[in-house]
Amino acid sequence: MTLSEIGRQAKDVSRILNNLGSREKNMGLEEAARALLEGEDEILNANEEDCEKAAQAGMSQGLLDRLRLTPARVNAMADGLLQVAALEDPVGEVLSMKQRPNGLLIGKKRVPLGVIAMIYEARPNVTADAFGLCFKSGNAVILKGGSDALCSNRAIVKCLREGLERAGLPVDAVQLVEDTSRETAKELMRLNEYVDVLIPRGGAGLIRTVVENSTVPVIETGTGNCHIYVDETADLNMALDIIYNAKTQRIGVCNACESLVVHRSVEKEFLPMLKKRLAEKEVEIRADEEARAIEPDFKAAAEEDWGKEYLDYILSLKTVDSIDEAIAHINRYNTGHSEAIVTSNYFHAQQFLNEVDAAAVYVNASTRFTDGEEFGFGAEIGISTQKLHARGPMGLKELTTTKYIIYGDGQIR
Amino acid sequence: MTLSEIGRQAKDVSRILNNLGSREKNMGLEEAARALLEGEDEILNANEEDCEKAAQAGMSQGLLDRLRLTPARVNAMADGLLQVAALEDPVGEVLSMKQRPNGLLIGKKRVPLGVIAMIYEARPNVTADAFGLCFKSGNAVILKGGSDALCSNRAIVKCLREGLERAGLPVDAVQLVEDTSRETAKELMRLNEYVDVLIPRGGAGLIRTVVENSTVPVIETGTGNCHIYVDETADLNMALDIIYNAKTQRIGVCNACESLVVHRSVEKEFLPMLKKRLAEKEVEIRADEEARAIEPDFKAAAEEDWGKEYLDYILSLKTVDSIDEAIAHINRYNTGHSEAIVTSNYFHAQQFLNEVDAAAVYVNASTRFTDGEEFGFGAEIGISTQKLHARGPMGLKELTTTKYIIYGDGQIR
Numbered sequence: 001m002t003l004s005e006i007g008r009q010a011k012d013v014s015r016i017l018n019n020l021g022s023r024e025k026n027m028g029l030e031e032a033a034r035a036l037l038e039g040e041d042e043i044l045n046a047n048e049e050d051c052e053k054a055a056q057a058g059m060s061q062g063l064l065d066r067l068r069l070t071p072a073r074v075n076a077m078a079d080g081l082l083q084v085a086a087l088e089d090p091v092g093e094v095l096s097m098k099q100r101p102n103g104l105l106i107g108k109k110r111v112p113l114g115v116i117a118m119i120y121e122a123r124p125n126v127t128a129d130a131f132g133l134c135f136k137s138g139n140a141v142i143l144k145g146g147s148d149a150l151c152s153n154r155a156i157v158k159c160l161r162e163g164l165e166r167a168g169l170p171v172d173a174v175q176l177v178e179d180t181s182r183e184t185a186k187e188l189m190r191l192n193e194y195v196d197v198l199i200p201r202g203g204a205g206l207i208r209t210v211v212e213n214s215t216v217p218v219i220e221t222g223t224g225n226c227h228i229y230v231d232e233t234a235d236l237n238m239a240l241d242i243i244y245n246a247k248t249q250r251i252g253v254c255n256a257c258e259s260l261v262v263h264r265s266v267e268k269e270f271l272p273m274l275k276k277r278l279a280e281k282e283v284e285i286r287a288d289e290e291a292r293a294i295e296p297d298f299k300a301a302a303e304e305d306w307g308k309e310y311l312d313y314i315l316s317l318k319t320v321d322s323i324d325e326a327i328a329h330i331n332r333y334n335t336g337h338s339e340a341i342v343t344s345n346y347f348h349a350q351q352f353l354n355e356v357d358a359a360a361v362y363v364n365a366s367t368r369f370t371d372g373e374e375f376g377f378g379a380e381i382g383i384s385t386q387k388l389h390a391r392g393p394m395g396l397k398e399l400t401t402t403k404y405i406i407y408g409d410g411q412i413r
Numbered sequence: 414m415t416l417s418e419i420g421r422q423a424k425d426v427s428r429i430l431n432n433l434g435s436r437e438k439n440m441g442l443e444e445a446a447r448a449l450l451e452g453e454d455e456i457l458n459a460n461e462e463d464c465e466k467a468a469q470a471g472m473s474q475g476l477l478d479r480l481r482l483t484p485a486r487v488n489a490m491a492d493g494l495l496q497v498a499a500l501e502d503p504v505g506e507v508l509s510m511k512q513r514p515n516g517l518l519i520g521k522k523r524v525p526l527g528v529i530a531m532i533y534e535a536r537p538n539v540t541a542d543a544f545g546l547c548f549k550s551g552n553a554v555i556l557k558g559g560s561d562a563l564c565s566n567r568a569i570v571k572c573l574r575e576g577l578e579r580a581g582l583p584v585d586a587v588q589l590v591e592d593t594s595r596e597t598a599k600e601l602m603r604l605n606e607y608v609d610v611l612i613p614r615g616g617a618g619l620i621r622t623v624v625e626n627s628t629v630p631v632i633e634t635g636t637g638n639c640h641i642y643v644d645e646t647a648d649l650n651m652a653l654d655i656i657y658n659a660k661t662q663r664i665g666v667c668n669a670c671e672s673l674v675v676h677r678s679v680e681k682e683f684l685p686m687l688k689k690r691l692a693e694k695e696v697e698i699r700a701d702e703e704a705r706a707i708e709p710d711f712k713a714a715a716e717e718d719w720g721k722e723y724l725d726y727i728l729s730l731k732t733v734d735s736i737d738e739a740i741a742h743i744n745r746y747n748t749g750h751s752e753a754i755v756t757s758n759y760f761h762a763q764q765f766l767n768e769v770d771a772a773a774v775y776v777n778a779s780t781r782f783t784d785g786e787e788f789g790f791g792a793e794i795g796i797s798t799q800k801l802h803a804r805g806p807m808g809l810k811e812l813t814t815t816k817y818i819i820y821g822d823g824q825i826r
Contacts, residue, residue, distance in 0.1 A: 100787070215624055215625055217799055355428065357428075374826070
């Protein structure tokens with residue numbers, strides 16, 4: 001099937017999904033979950049095939065771990081669908097409705113986006129997760145996963161479609177693009193006739209390629225060069241705990257801390273504490289000259305360190321003289337993801353919240369909380385780092401748009 | 414100045430605008446309005462220069478009319494700024510705030526987008542309008558108008574900046590790109606480092622170029638292939654009034670009606686009435702075979718007519734057998750702008766509202782109402798026909814984004 005045919009089918013099905021009630025959608029999700037569990041062996045066999053090929057091709061251990069499925073992971077995928085079924089349906093809510101002086105009654109109603117395309121890497125669990133969120137919010141989804149996960153994705157999508165069929169729902173609500181070439185990816189990025197929104201999920205390279213090449217509206221997700229600023233009035237032990245958590249609890253995630261900004265007046269006391277605490281996880285610190293004058297063991301930071309998302313046990317450290325300087329530094333180098341201040345000063349807390357330009361700005365808490373589940377959305381399809389449409393963790397509501405519905409009795413202008 | 418420098422200045426200034434209160438912003442708008450009135454002669458002279466050049470270059474009468482400024486039009490620009498000053502400031506509203514089980518208090522706050530770029534054609538009034546809306550919503554704006562209006566735009570932006578200066582506000586809140594080459598336009602479309610959103614305003618060609626070439630997130634505005642469906646139960650006189658209004662009240666606008674869809678059962682009675690009424694404005698009707706069997710004077714519609722935005726005294730006409738067929742036809746050929754049904758049937762009205770995929774869907778009213786002022790937003794920067802971020806008329810709220818502000822007391826994951 002050509003991409004254009006896939007697109008048209010998705011668009012056609014989106015008209016049907018738009019009209020489904022929550023009960024029908026939940027039934028589809030439940031049947032899809034059941035089909036995943038029943039198809040577990042088939043999924044695991046397909047995944048084994050992917051993993052073998054990838055290992056032979058020399059895939060790194062970290063990526064192989066993301067690719068590999070286990071009975072527990074298949075169970076988690078099925079559970080994920082049931083959790084989404086339990087979430088409130090965002091579609092159909094009328095956000096406002098007002099009568100105009102001419103008698104027109106104008107309402108703003110939440111409706112599905114229509115057709116969502118996802119381009120992602122070799123993480124087969126994204127396949128089921130993305131389907132669940134898109135389906136519950138009334139959208140048809142076109143999935144294009146990484147070539148390394150093709151067998152797994154095929155098996156998973158087959159199960160999802162079987163589930164939909166059993167529930168008497170249109171199977172083309174989820175379609176997999178089996179051609180994993182770059183040309184097809186680029187074609188998908190320009191399928192404006194059928195695709196309403198494109199969401200890339202993966203590393204910085206993938207995101208950049210999509211932003212550069214897509215004519216379909218994109219929601220940019222992911223990269224996070226997250227800072228923690230230790231203010232002159234910070235509770236230093238609290239700062240240590242927050243930094244330790246944000247840097248080391250999980251290093252490969254976009255809400256991990258990558259850079260510290262420290263007020264000069266606390267460095268003498270704080271840097272030795274910091275060095276000791278981060279040594280527990282052998283975190284490398286790349287600092288400016290001033291910090292190195294206090295802790296000569298820190299490595300020297302280069303200019304490029306300030307903008308770097310390490311996704312590793314590395315942290316940059318910048319000394320500042322004031323909160324203004326801290327905010328300016330953060331606004332210059334951050335990626336608009338998550339930023340935190342540790343402070344006891346009320347005015348500094350408020351200033352930081354007001355002036356730092358990011359999706360999520362924290363006072364006295366770890367940046368690791370930027371996450372759909374932690375925010376109470378139940379699930380997320382990604383974390384938007386752009387300002388259009390959605391900013392921060394995107395749940396079901398962020399997969400909808402609105403339309404104006406207008407009731408008249410013959411009004412003309 | 415290079416575009417990159419313009420971008421950086423805009424970004425720097427956007428940090429200041431983000432912190433301004435409504436009172437300061439309103440003062441800036443009032444001073445800018447005053448400066449426009451004081452600079453009227455200068456603006457009119459500059460505009461005269463533009464108009465002469467354009468006339469020599471053979472610009473059409475219609476475009477010349479859009480380019481030309483008069484004392485009344487300069488007055489209207491100044492008035493527009495005062496009207497925007499009177500609108501409620503959207504910035505700073507906290508849309509929700511909730512405590513999580515771990516004690517984190519998570520709020521969602523409305524904030525400016527940052528830097529907005531506008532690319533538009535030779536309509537100098539857009540210059541003042543765009544500045545007013547962007548400034549009130551706390552955004553810096555980079556304007557790139559058509560080359561034919563360069564002298565006018567220079568004079569207008571000079572006045573706006575004088576007004577800001579008098580109010581003690583940063584003049585770079587509004588900057589004009591004086592290099593009107595295509596290369597510079599393309600560079601602006603890829604200025605992701607500084608520009609948060611790009612809004613094109615103009616004809617279908619301009620919009621397409623921007624969508625095709627931009628890596629900056631775009632809000633697509635404008636093109637409207639708007640339909641009116643005359644249902645079998647329509648009040649035919651009401652239908653006539655609505656069609657006459659939507660087609661002929663102003664032909665060059667995106668919310669004008671371009672296509673009729675008529676239920677077969679009313680055609681015998683309705684088409685002769687329609688022909689007579691639209692003859693008053695010499696509207697050409699391009700119809701399918703069935704309609705032409707009843708009214709042979711109608712011209713024959715070609716396939717390409719169904720998707721056409723005429724912006725002229727021309728209307729296509731399609732016969733259908735059911736509301737389902739009408740909706741399918743509209744969803745296939747529309748541009749997602751404004752669509753209307755004329756009906757007395759409750760269920761048909763609801764079905765049309767639910768199933769037609771467009772920014773604004775009307776029952777028994779003219780499509781001409783899709784407009785920021787008519788919707789009660791006070792002013793609009795354009796009408797979005799995409800589904801991301803904003804759909805339909807965009808007022809001040811649509812020029813903002815949100816950010817999560819999170820209050821903690823040491824929370825870690």
